[in-house]
Amino acid sequence: MTGALLEEDWERLGLTVLSSDADRTLVLFASNEDMQDFRARLDAYQRGAPPGQKHAPYNNFVAGIESIGSVEPRDRIGSRFQEEGFADLNDFVPQTSYLVDIELWDLGERRLRERKIEEVIRYVEARAGEVLDRYIGPSISMFRARLTGELIRTLLTIEEVATIDLPPAPDVTTAEALDLTLADAPALNALAEDAPLIGIIDSGVNDHPFLADIVAGAIGVPADLGTADVWGHGTRVAGVAVFGDLRAQLAVGALQRGARICAAKVVNDRGDFDDRRLVPSQMREAITTLNLRFGCRIFVVALADRRRVFDGGKVGTWAATLDELARELDVVIIVSSGNRSPRGGNRLEQAVTEYPRYLLEDANRFFEPAGALNVITVGALAHGEGLDPDRAEDVGVRPITLLHEPAPFSRIGPGPGGATKPDVVEIGGTLIFDPIVARLRGGEDVGSAGVLTLYHSYLDRLFTAGSGTSYAAPRVAFSAAQILTRFPHASANLVRALIVGSAEIPQPAQERLQLLGVDATRAICGHGLVDLERAAFSDDARVTLYAEDELALDHFAVYRIPIPEAFQAGNGERCIRVTLAFDPPVRHTRTDYAGVGMSFRLIRGCQPDLIFEHYRKREQDDGPFPELAGRYNCNLVPGPQAREKGTVQSATVTFKRGIEDYGDSYYLVVRCESGWATHVDRQQFAVVIELLQKAEV
Structure with missing residues (x-):
């Protein structure tokens, strides 16, 4: 197609859209072979404009079609194979053995798909292929097999086959990092006493061995909340704010801290706000106190009002308070856009099959206070596929994202009056689809699916992982601290301008969102992914x-x-x-x-x-x-x-x-x-x- 995809028009003609790709290619399935209604439209268009009319019938529909053809064998070669240089049937060496995942088109009701996948499996086994695992869900039908290149060439010609691809590659590094002990951890760098401070407005921050010497101070708002992080969220946020990409640092064997920390505990040990205090008054007391007492100029608020989804109208009092504080105190306040589990129950598979379209649903607009205009609102990108070695053998456990594609849980804008929100995106982890436990799993559940950070109960273990915009926001705070290190007297406006001016939407996100349009891409990714090198040098x-x-x-x-x-x-x-x-x-x-x-x-x-x-x-x-x-x-x-x-x-x-x-x-x-x-x-x-x-x- 060159124009809009018009899925409803195709359905009216008895054609089902099986897939759509970034290059505006559609794969359509016809329930009757002669496609009478479709051909009738083409014929009417080819006869030209009737007398007195400017355009031929169905002009908008047909003129958007660039070419029509059958799905070719090369079209069934999956993206992972393509990245490895496989572009045609002849690239598969006949006698070489390949481990592959084979997916069939969603051609209708489950019994039909079960029958079809059994036929293909029987054929594979008759040709000496080894079938290792299979999965048939509400819309996904696939199996894993070890096949010769010769057999793959044959299967690529079968119409019911959607793709043949290499299995997802598991992330081994995160699993190894989670098991690190203090004795095995790399040495920490020292920080100057005047290094920038990041204020964590959350559930408190504990004296983790990697943080203890750089915590300038902590308060409770109200005071009887104490400062200990029992819920654990604040210490995880602090770990990302201090180290940035902790996983990359461990991979090169160095732990470089980029900022000092101060903390205000504003939620209780269950992660709930205090019943006796208004949230705006808590925010004002917490941010003002940390600013006056410690000179803190960067703040992370990775909390949200889950009951208030921004509907495009007025923002709430929490957002307005943050905007007022940013202006009054000349401070940089960084807010997460909020999270949403995209699908559950009988629609769980749609987390894979409907991605990324569900990101645009009204229910996926960001939470209060992410609509604040004078703050930096942060959405999340995925760090990769998120699979771990323990689940690599199971064909039903599927990744949703690739590196630098929008995280499937990230909430979107635009902001008040149509303002670009989120302002930027950062790495926040991903989700994986696991039919065995019938749910989507993030980094808290499967470490490889999340961002690596510090664990609040450090006597049990040093590191943990998590998925959410709560981990993307402190990555931006880390960048803001590096900018303040270079320009200690920079205004909050300059820091915001340098951060946003450095951002660019990554190519994988652009390609994945291309079909949704420019406005949708901006509502999901804002100005793009922050580039610290570009921001500061x-x-x-x-x-x-x-x-x-x-x-x-x-x-x-x-x-x-x-x-x-x-x-x-x-x-x-x-x-x-x-x-x-x-x-x-x-x-x-x-x-x-x-x-x-x-x-x-x-x-x-x-x-x-x-x-x-x-x-x-x-x-x-x-x-x-x-x-x-x-x-x-x-x-x-x-x-x-x-x-x-x-x-x-x-x-x-x-x-x-x-x-x-x-x-x-x-x-x-x-x-x-x-x-x-x-x-x-x-x-x-x-x-x-x-x-x-x-x-x-």
């Missing part, structure tokens, strides 16, 4: 410029951006990315939640005088303002309508040809527009501009 082919500033309401600023000669020349792809972060006053009772608006434009090829004349406020005697020709305006993507709804705005212009005609200076215009917050005189902000040359320079 420049290099030979990439320079990052930044400014921290403030503007009076209804005023604008113009920044000159120098464009080097090497960037102007038409040598390869070049990008300019602009990111603006500001922290307006908010009022959660209003539909226009933010009290001040900001925006930017990137101008090239004209003199600053014309820019000032175009944008300045004009008196009645001044006459009409001079227009800026369209050629002067850089075509930033996403456009202003999409990006200006949030308080962190990021957009990119890409050049593929030479731009020498536009000179060596571009101009960034930043505007501050007044809203209901007339009591505010000036709005603080930060802007980050990245020039990236993809060719060697």
